[in-house]
Amino acid sequence: MxxxxxxxxxxxxxxxxxxxxxxxxxxxxxxxxxxxxxxxxxxxxxxxxxxxxxxxxxxxxxxxxxxxxxxxxxxxxxxxxxxxxxxxxxxxxxxxxxxxxxxxxxxxxxxxxxxxxxxxxxxxxxxxxxxxxxxxxxxxxxxxxxxxxxxxxxxxxxxxxxxxxxxxxxxxxxxxxxxxxxxxxxxxxxxxxxxxxxxxxxxxxxxxxxxxxxxxxxxxxxxxxxxxxxxxxxxxxxxxxxxxxxxxxxxxxxxxxxxxxxxxxxxxxxxxxxxxxxxxxxxxxxxxxxxxxxxxxxxxxxxxxxxxxxxxxxxxxxxxxxxxxxxxxxxxGLTGGSGGDTTPPTVQVTSPGEGATVRGTVMVAVSASDDVGVARVELLVDGAVVATDTVAPYEFAWSSEGVGNGAHTLGARAYDSAGNVGLDEDTHVTVDNSGTPPPVTATFTSIATEDGYLKANADGSGVALGTLSNLALGRGTDGKYNRAFLSFDTSGLPDGATVTRAFVTVSYSSGSGDPWSTPVGNTVVVDVNAGPFNGAATEVSDWAATASASAVASIDRFTTGARSSGDFSASGLAALHRAGRTQLRLRFGQEQTATQYLFVKDSTNAVLTVVYTP
Missing domain, CATH: 3.40.50.1820 (Alpha/Beta hydrolase fold, catalytic domain)
Known part of the structure; x- marks a missing residue:
């Protein structure tokens, strides 16, 4: 050298x-x-x-x-x-x-x-x-x-x-x-x-x-x-x-x-x-x-x-x-499967609808799909990017107070892993932030000392209490099925408020096998109870206790990070307890045929989001 x-x-x-x-x-x-x-x-x-x-x-x-x-x-x-x-x-x-x-x-x-x-x-x-x-x-x-x-x-x-x-x-x-x-x-x-x-x-x-x-x-x-x-x-x-x-x-x-x-x-x-x-x-x-x-x-x-x-x-x-x-x-373009992908994703703003009048914080929902996979979705307001989401369902909390009253255009742009772009930009809304109070978004984290999970045979017999962290769902090594419980103090919701939306977000901890594959398309189902299912803490009878509202929303497959449920049904919104605790029961919609389970995190990792108008 x-x-x-x-x-x-x-x-x-x-x-x-x-x-x-x-x-x-x-x-x-x-x-x-x-x-x-x-x-x-x-x-x-x-x-x-x-x-x-x-x-x-x-x-x-x-x-x-x-x-x-x-x-x-x-x-x-x-x-x-x-x-x-x-x-x-x-x-x-x-x-x-x-x-x-x-x-x-x-x-x-x-x-x-x-x-x-x-x-x-x-x-x-x-x-x-x-x-x-x-x-x-x-x-x-x-x-x-x-x-x-x-x-x-x-x-x-x-x-x-x-x-x-x-x-x-x-x-x-x-x-x-x-x-x-x-x-x-x-x-x-x-x-x-x-x-x-x-x-x-x-x-x-x-x-x-x-x-x-x-x-x-x-x-x-x-x-x-x-x-x-x-x-x-x-x-x-x-x-x-x-x-x-x-x-x-x-x-x-x-x-x-x-x-x-x-x-x-x-x-x-x-x-x-x-x-x-x-x-x-x-x-x-x-x-x-x-x-x-x-x-x-x-x-x-x-x-x-x-x-x-x-x-x-x-x-x-x-x-x-x-x-x-x-x-x-x-x-x-390597993360979406085989190459040669030149087809852009399809994307559509699904809510609010065309011609809607909106105010305050608006939850904008976007549907996006691709033959290989959607990498991310951007929310556009009057052609400018205001938010990005990488995980379905694609939802955005947009503060309409950041723009003036009057006509505005909402749009969405979706990308796949090969760089193809799909665009939707034809949803016209009217912003009116005069007079009526804007919607309020409240979040509640679960109470760890009241969370837990229960396991039982397929018929509900043989119930046993689980631990209070890393809540289990699916079928365990003992052949029993697990259901998880989350408790939230929702007493802060005003008595006279009109609840317009609610959903729960949970985070992945660990798992075994593929609990989502029995059958293909399996989902986690959410039940809601106005108040604890029984006592303040989880009890063995909670496994099969009657809920105030059953199957109010579902959570799609996820194996990492956090995932939100769909919006609660009307009965789920009505079951939110404004004078104390609201408990959620999480369970798979279909029972697994082998040892297949996942653990989700509780406490600050489990969040209930409620949108209401005062």
Whole structure:
């Protein structure tokens, strides 16, 4: 390694260890290689001429379908393939069935295991490390049934910069990419410029950045890759200006402006989306508030429909309760099943109805469906996004007092995981906040000392009391069925108020088997009692006690997070007790045929929401 490259490697390592503070590696120390067999990675040799002298590792999940996607995952400095595997990509591949390629740098190329993202010879089309990575993709296509139109790349730090290079010089190979703490293509072409690019960053105009990408493959006129940009606001190794400049580069390449079409907050972090005239997301940014130089993951998050967690702790892996891999896979279109999805979701505002007069806080209901799956739904008021929901039923509490009295238009926009967009914007309402008091929304959390669950045989015999937390539903290992009870102090509801809406929200704790599958479409049913079913605490006779109102609402399948029931029926609203306790009994509508159950959380995790007019 030449003296100037040695100097750059030392300086880069110093920035990583001092500026980030998230890993302690002595200058010149070789990274520790984890055991590949344990991580499920297999080394591949002889994959091409390999001019960049890189190592190739792959992961092939079991039960792969024909024409599956491929994701290339690039590690950062002082990392290796198995270190980057901790981000969660292998776990996601096992759930969503796509191939993975993990290129790995060698110490003979870089003393700190950095991809040489600033070297023109390694970031030009058909040369150096860029060509080696492209040859790895070619090897996967030659060996497996790969959909050549669904090849993606995600990288961190030096791997993030290299991701930009691959998207620029191989737009005919990669359909989309994700930059984690990376930066724009050709931000640097030398040692000196590499250091200044990383910190404080290099400022160019959008068109100047865009021209660099267009020059990466002169004469190319085909589609350009979509780009997801992730950056920590406290990253002192690769400064956040890099994210801004990458945004300017790729929006210019796609011919869209730098004004976001969607602005929302997801798990507490700002998320912005930049769309073309057809509504397709071309570039997105995630501003990771307070995060340093790292990849974001969420150890408590399971990929939907599975028990597989997102990522695990390691060097440059930080748990911020946001799974970057899941959102990047969704942006790529990998989380909704087989590829080629070009059909937008159907979406419709179902309540309030056309021509309704509304006031105060209005509960807006939206129906949305898709042949693969709805990723999220946005509520629009006069064309502007005011709220986002990611879980059905899609409901929004909209304060009409934020707009003037008179005519307004309600709409909804639904997205699927492939980026297709459905739009409904034809519900006209009249806002009138003069005179009549607006509706009030009240929330009540359950009383843990009065909650519980009971188990019995199918005929109700053999009743036994359960514990007071993590309330059970379904059929347990003892062959008995469980029903859960929640108690709420609803004495705060005014006697003369008109209750117009109520629903209960519960949170998933754990489970066994699939209690929702017997039969398919099974739901949790809610019974309501005005006052306790018997005494203040749960009693064994509550299992089959007569409720004030039975089956007033149901809760659809959920295996993570929180889920709200449908709106209570009229009899359920009437059963709410305004002078004391209201108790809810939760039970599955259909009995399970095997050991299949779930636990839901009580206390502050169980919430009864009531909307009333004073």
């Amino acid at each position: 030449s003296s100037w490259r040695s100097r750059l490697a030392f300086l880069w390592l110093g920035l990583l260890t001092v500026g980030c503070g998230e890993v302690d590696v002595a200058p010149g120390a070789a990274p520790v290689l984890l055991e590949e067999a344990r991580q499920g990675l297999t080394q591949v040799t002889g994959f091409g001429s390999n001019p960049g002298n890189l190592l190739m590792y792959r992961h092939v999940p079991s039960g792969m379908p024909a024409h599956a996607p491929v994701v290339v995952v690039l590690h950062g400095c002082t990392q290796n393939a198995t270190g980057m595997e901790l981000s969660g990509w292998t776990a996601a591949a096992n759930v969503y069935k796509f191939y993975l390629v993990y290129p790995q740098q060698q110490g003979s190329n870089s003393g700190t295991q950095c991809f040489n993202w600033f070297e023109p010879g390694d970031t030009s089309r058909d040369s150096g490390e860029a060509l080696s990575i492209k040859q790895m993709v070619d090897a996967m296509k030659a060996t497996y049934s790969v959909d050549a139109s669904r090849v993606y790349v995600a990288g961190f730090s030096a791997g993030g910069y290299m991701t930009s290079a691959l998207l620029a010089v191989y737009p005919d190979v990669f359909s989309a990419g994700a930059l984690n703490a990376g930066g724009p293509f050709q931000c640097a072409t030398s040692m000196t410029s590499a250091l200044s690019c990383m910190s404080p960053g290099t400022d160019k105009t959008p068109s100047a950045w865009g021209n660099l990408v267009r020059g990466g493959y002169p004469g190319y006129s085909g589609p350009r890759p979509r780009v997801s940009i992730w950056h920590g606001t406290s990253d002192f190794t690769v400064r956040p200006l890099n994210a801004t400049e990458a945004l300017e580069q790729w929006t210019d390449v796609h011919g869209v402006d730098q004004t976001p079409d969607t602005v929302e907050t997801v798990s507490g972090f700002p998320h912005k989306v930049y769309r073309d005239s057809a509504g397709t997301a071309r570039v997105e940014t995630w501003e990771l508030t307070g995060l340093g130089h790292a990849v974001a993951f969420d150890a408590q998050f399971n990929f939907p429909g599975s028990t597989t967690a997102c990522g695990s702790t390691g060097a440059y892996m930080t748990d911020v309760n946001l799974c970057a891999v899941y959102h990047q896979a969704a942006f790529f």
